[in-house]
Amino acid sequence: MDVLKAIKLRRSIRRFKKGGVSKDIVKRILEAGRWAPSGLNNQPWRFMVLEGDNKDGLSRYTHYSSIIKGADKVILVFLDKKDSYNYEKDLMAIGSCVQNMLLYVHSQKLGACWLGEILNKRKEISKFLRLSSNLELEAVVALGKPLKGKDKGARKSLKSLVVRV
Amino acid sequence: MDVLKAIKLRRSIRRFKKGGVSKDIVKRILEAGRWAPSGLNNQPWRFMVLEGDNKDGLSRYTHYSSIIKGADKVILVFLDKKDSYNYEKDLMAIGSCVQNMLLYVHSQKLGACWLGEILNKRKEISKFLRLSSNLELEAVVALGKPLKGKDKGARKSLKSLVVRV
Numbered sequence: 001m002d003v004l005k006a007i008k009l010r011r012s013i014r015r016f017k018k019g020g021v022s023k024d025i026v027k028r029i030l031e032a033g034r035w036a037p038s039g040l041n042n043q044p045w046r047f048m049v050l051e052g053d054n055k056d057g058l059s060r061y062t063h064y065s066s067i068i069k070g071a072d073k074v075i076l077v078f079l080d081k082k083d084s085y086n087y088e089k090d091l092m093a094i095g096s097c098v099q100n101m102l103l104y105v106h107s108q109k110l111g112a113c114w115l116g117e118i119l120n121k122r123k124e125i126s127k128f129l130r131l132s133s134n135l136e137l138e139a140v141v142a143l144g145k146p147l148k149g150k151d152k153g154a155r156k157s158l159k160s161l162v163v164r165v
Numbered sequence: 166m167d168v169l170k171a172i173k174l175r176r177s178i179r180r181f182k183k184g185g186v187s188k189d190i191v192k193r194i195l196e197a198g199r200w201a202p203s204g205l206n207n208q209p210w211r212f213m214v215l216e217g218d219n220k221d222g223l224s225r226y227t228h229y230s231s232i233i234k235g236a237d238k239v240i241l242v243f244l245d246k247k248d249s250y251n252y253e254k255d256l257m258a259i260g261s262c263v264q265n266m267l268l269y270v271h272s273q274k275l276g277a278c279w280l281g282e283i284l285n286k287r288k289e290i291s292k293f294l295r296l297s298s299n300l301e302l303e304a305v306v307a308l309g310k311p312l313k314g315k316d317k318g319a320r321k322s323l324k325s326l327v328v329r330v
Contacts, residue, residue, distance in 0.1 A: 005187075088256055102261075165219050
């Protein structure tokens with residue numbers, strides 16, 4: 001799929017059909033994330049893939065539990081603080097990594113939703129998953145086959161975003 | 166250009182040929198950035214495009230001034246603090262926005278370099294450009310026609326990035 005088309009037509013998908021995201025596809029999604037740029041190429045991202053009971057267990061930690069329960073799999077993205085060199089830049093790098101994954105997912109006609117509110121329960125999730133203390137949860141991406149048509153999407157006009165010198 | 170191909174073959178380009186990034190292309194680059202996802206769709210990014218003397222003036226604020234001087238144009242990406250709802254999530258959204266632009270640039274056979282070290286001189290740059298106080302510089306993207314072949318790129322193995330439950 002063409003890059004600009006993928007960028008402009010990708011949408012958050014919150015409802016999914018049953019099944020359908022193979023291990024091979026998940027591997028290629030992570031591969032897309034892995035090739036993101038980062039400051040000093042420090043690659044501070046780490047991934048965890050959850051499905052089944054572990055995935056459903058995670059759904060307790062968000063108001064959007066139905067998205068996680070309905071998803072075939074979820075990818076958790078962590079900042080590895082041992083590889084951090086600048087927190088702000090690391091977060092931008094992780095945003096870039098997540099966007100790579102979302103674009104690849106869309107290009108495969110699959111759907112994804114980037115969940116943020118769940119970060120409010122980082123500490124509890126860290127206990128639930130027995131994470132080592134260097135891993136800080138930054139993003140959760142729910143994955144699956146899209147249930148139905150996508151919304152139109154809304155963005156501010158380009159004019160309103162450009163600052164003149 | 167195919168999404169995964171663009172993701173895997175994009176590289177930072179630090180040396181450029183003269184000229185060559187039309188206003189139309191710049192508009193489409195910003196358009197790619199504009200369609201990034203953000204928390205609550207708050208779209209906290211703002212853009213400024215510099216060329217000529219303004220661009221060269223900016224080069225004083227980084228050790229990598231040759232990249233900025235050699236570039237045809239640079240795009241500055243700001244966080245508009247008036248539209249912020251969560252600083253961490255805003256930074257990830259901006260990372261996602263920058264990655265959209267980098268991928269589109271690459272798909273057009275142009276080159277770009279995402280500069281980070283220049284953020285050390287935020288305050289001075291804010292004065293130089295007479296920015297309003299709600300705009301915080303987060304990224305600078307140098308743009309131009311690539312001078313020569315790209316490097317191979319190096320990334321950690323996927324295996325080393327995946328955390329098991």
